[in-house]
Amino acid sequence: MNALLLERDGTLAYTAGAVVADDAVDVATREDATAAVRGTFSLSGVSVAYGRDRVIEGVGMEIPARSVTALIGPSGCGKSTLLRCLNRMNDEIGNVHVDGRITLDGADIMGKAMDPVELRMRVGQVFQRPNPFPMSIYDNIAYGPRTQGIRRKSELDLLVEESLRGAALWDEVKKSLKKHAFELSGGQQQRLCIARALATKPEVILMDEPASALDPISTQQIEDTIAELKDSVTIVIVTHNMQQAARISNQTAFMLRESLEEPAHLVEMGDTKKMFTNPDDSRTESYITGRFG
């Protein structure tokens, strides 16, 4: 990890250099700063149904700004579905019904007053499989800003550089910004997708198993990137990898669907350190220690 960080010396557009090496499981230093910071989610009684099938019920949680929150749980426990509630991506699927209350910095994001398109500029997402657009590296990053109406070349150039630095990809691609995005490796493509999400200056970035399709070295680079980013954006990450959750997150939420007949629910949520060493619920302990799931 340290070797990789050295490489990135001076590229920390999104972070105050010294914090990078910060312990990933350190929450206290951040909480005093939250008052003025944007990107805080508050969920209460959130339930989701696909048609008649209730998949999530009664989830309530607080997601603090400028930190990493991990959603863990066995396959099919609704982690990704819950994540998609946070930027209303479930709207894109159809036949999905979301109940309850979700606020972003106090504003209801499920109400009519919230335009999902605007919400998604504030809450970006990185998907499980890298999905760069079939265009150049530069155009991939400039895509979001252009949607927001930014046309000035100098401004776009700056955003592209900033975003690529933020995703720790700048040094690798700065000489070939016109190259087609598909020519990048899988790990580079995923960091490109992170950069693409950063370019719209979001308050939150949602990540749905962003490293599950990548090799260990690329995974490491993604995790390092996350560690840097959490000082400027809120990150909510779904992961199947316990070690990953333990390494990179400040809070962990454990979700569980006990049987197919009943919807999934939140078992418990807390500081990652506590969740992984001394969880309140025995089911959390069983899951984390690998007894099921």
Add this chain to the structure above:
Amino acid sequence: MRTPPSDGARRLGRTTTRRAAEAVVRAIIHVCGWLAIVILAAIAIFLAWNSVRAFGEAGLGTMLSGTAWYPTSDPGKFGMLPLILGSLFVTGVALAVSVPVGVAAAVFISEFSGPGVKDVMKSIIEFMAAVPSVVYGLIGVAVVIPLVKDVFALNSGMTALTGGIVLGVMSLPTVISISEDALHAVPFDLRQGSAALGNTRWQTTFKVTVPAAGSGIFAAVMLGLGRAIGETMAVLMLTGNAAVMPTTVLESVRTMTGTIAAEMGEVVQGGLHYSVLFAVGLVLFAITFTINLAADLVLERQRKRWRR
């Protein structure tokens, strides 16, 4: 009493039969595959063989650059340029109709219609493809000819524009269904990625989905073009068939296909005029072959880019 063959022997026997069967099937498939190439080559050779006299007596350069087509005068003038331009004018109009309408329809069907509407539209488009070209010709005679005549205040409604409009409509099914397939094949991941960046469905469609489907849409246009340039019956009925150099699409034209169809019945077999018509066919063949080849090359390059 015979002992039943052992398991191993039975399996071996089955394998041998299967191998034989496979060899036969493979041979048949090989022959069929090569047959396509052989037929194509045979067509080219046949056309060329029958054009030899035309090349010798009228000359290829003279034919291609000649602006006068008077095959029955003495001596006959065989300038193909009016015919080639006629075909290009009609095809150009057809493309101007079928590309915007067809691609827009495909975008609607693929990106904006509900599942019910989509199914209905797709079957209607298939029906459109099944209508014989002579029926399109009839409708053109009854509707489009008077319309063009009135709108542009012409003496005759039989123009390149008339034929082109009807040809454009005729090639719509090809353009729509192949474009729709191409759009449909664009991964959901990409649409999702665009939506997650705060793009509306329209923005996503025009900035990501349509460009991503670009090669397929290009193929659709090329196949539509192929259909339009090769179509005979409708243009014969609608374009007025005057073999003169056209300057605008509001004039009567005669296409290469129309010429062959109209004159072949009246020529002396083996005569010069007969041979010249084969030369026209050869030129048509060369044009469509080039279009297809170009389309293939572009598609192949795009495909390589998509491959990850």
